[in-house]
Amino acid sequence: MSSQLPNLERGLAFSDALMREVKARFLQVDHDHNGRERLYFDNAGGSFRLKAAVERFTQVDAIPDNAERIHATAVELQDIQAKGSDDLRTVLNATGGSVYASLTASGAMFDMVRAVAENVPGTNMVTTVLEHPSAFDAMSLYAQRLGRELRVAKSNPVTGGIDVDEIVRLVDKDTCLLNVIYASNISGAKLDMEAIVRRAREIKPDLYILVDAVQHAPHGLIDLHKTPVDGINLAPYKFFGCRGSGLTWVSERAAVLPHHKLAGKKPGYWDLGSAATWQFAVFTEIVDYVCWLGGHFTDATDRRGLFVAGITHIELHERALLALLLDGNANATGMREMRGVEVFLDHEDLTKRDLILGIGFERIDCTQAVVEYARRGVTVYERVATSIYSRRMLESFGLAGTVRVSPLHCNSVADVEKFLHITAQIAADT
Numbered sequence: 001m002s003s004q005l006p007n008l009e010r011g012l013a014f015s016d017a018l019m020r021e022v023k024a025r026f027l028q029v030d031h032d033h034n035g036r037e038r039l040y041f042d043n044a045g046g047s048f049r050l051k052a053a054v055e056r057f058t059q060v061d062a063i064p065d066n067a068e069r070i071h072a073t074a075v076e077l078q079d080i081q082a083k084g085s086d087d088l089r090t091v092l093n094a095t096g097g098s099v100y101a102s103l104t105a106s107g108a109m110f111d112m113v114r115a116v117a118e119n120v121p122g123t124n125m126v127t128t129v130l131e132h133p134s135a136f137d138a139m140s141l142y143a144q145r146l147g148r149e150l151r152v153a154k155s156n157p158v159t160g161g162i163d164v165d166e167i168v169r170l171v172d173k174d175t176c177l178l179n180v181i182y183a184s185n186i187s188g189a190k191l192d193m194e195a196i197v198r199r200a201r202e203i204k205p206d207l208y209i210l211v212d213a214v215q216h217a218p219h220g221l222i223d224l225h226k227t228p229v230d231g232i233n234l235a236p237y238k239f240f241g242c243r244g245s246g247l248t249w250v251s252e253r254a255a256v257l258p259h260h261k262l263a264g265k266k267p268g269y270w271d272l273g274s275a276a277t278w279q280f281a282v283f284t285e286i287v288d289y290v291c292w293l294g295g296h297f298t299d300a301t302d303r304r305g306l307f308v309a310g311i312t313h314i315e316l317h318e319r320a321l322l323a324l325l326l327d328g329n330a331n332a333t334g335m336r337e338m339r340g341v342e343v344f345l346d347h348e349d350l351t352k353r354d355l356i357l358g359i360g361f362e363r364i365d366c367t368q369a370v371v372e373y374a375r376r377g378v379t380v381y382e383r384v385a386t387s388i389y390s391r392r393m394l395e396s397f398g399l400a401g402t403v404r405v406s407p408l409h410c411n412s413v414a415d416v417e418k419f420l421h422i423t424a425q426i427a428a429d430t
Contacts, residue, residue: 011319084280122176160187188356
């Protein structure tokens with residue numbers, strides 16, 4: 001086996017045998033919790049759960065013991081937390097720093113923004129129009145509270161992302177914080193994080209940079225050795241895990257900025273209250289799974305090497321599904337050629353996109369389209385300009401709404417073909 005890959009601009013789908021193994025490790029991929037057959041293509045709003053993650057959650061959360069003790073069970077819980085923290089560093093290719101477990105990734109983003117904004121001098125703060133409200137609203141709140149100028153990078157309606165030049169032009173020697181999303185949760189466009197970090201730090205070498213990786217983390221590789229930021233968050237419930245958890249890594253210099261903590265804790269400690277050990281246990285199950293998958297494609301034995309191979313092939317499989325959605329195959333017409341359907345923000349370079357697609361119908365609005373899909377056993381999501389989670393982004397693209405289609409790597413080619421047939425039926429029937 002080898003992790004060396006040819007140029008796979010249109011991806012590489014899993015073999016049928018591996019696809020069956022992958023599906024078998026997830027809950028409710030082909031049927032909902034009531035046993036009804038359906039296609040769940042709203043993974044950008046949640047994600048399929050690993051069976052092992054749910055089982056481990058139940059097992060660990062049932063333990064009554066407090067980890068801050070010295071007896072054997074407490075030590076076992078401490079080991080679980082340490083392993084989960086190491087696994088977050090493995091996923092991010094991070095060394096040192098602090099790992100912070102919270103109820104939500106959104107809450108952690110507010111905490112990080114506050115720590116930097118309140119304690120790092122500067123006259124302006126830079127973000128983008130495509131940020132999730134947890135990042136954008138946190139930046140807006142502290143810019144206003146501290147009398148800082150908030151500079152907002154505009155989107156590119158062709159690529160669906162943010163150009164590096166558009167971000168970097170807003171950064172100067174007086175910028176105290178740059179906050180950018182890794183990939184849009186509406187268009188799926190990935191930002192060139194390596195170029196953004198490098199060029200922004202050429203302007204201000206000690207610039208603090210925070211990244212929202214909630215959307216991107218389950219779909220592609222992150223490498224903090226190449227993109228040395230000061231804080232990055234993800235949400236395990238969008239990463240095949242369980243809801244009610246956010247995990248964040250904070251650099252050593254950012255971790256010691258004044259922040260909410262108990263006075264007796266170490267300067268870089270961010271958790272408040274007793275940790276929920278299941279959060280760490282579930283994340284280890286997630287990393288175990290991706291490493292298991294990577295073992296099909298590499299001879300590597302180290303955990304980062306296995307993870308890299310696994311997440312790389314997740315990305316390749318999802319890229320193949322994206323290509324199929326757009327261009328179809330011998331069994332189904334792709335949406336680029338489908339009558340009565342429009343693909344929004346359809347940038348040609350699939351290597352710069354995660355598996356999210358925005359579409360519209362000629363004769364019905366996006367909300368009615370979601371209803372029509374539901375009638376046919378398909379779950380998708382309407383992104384509309386009346387929503388606080390969508391308005392700013394959609395308006396930047398000149399869109400009133402879109403049907404967001406977001407499968408996951410545990411969906412198969414046959415699933416996408418079925419979705420395309422249903423889409424064509426909706427376009428013809430409405």
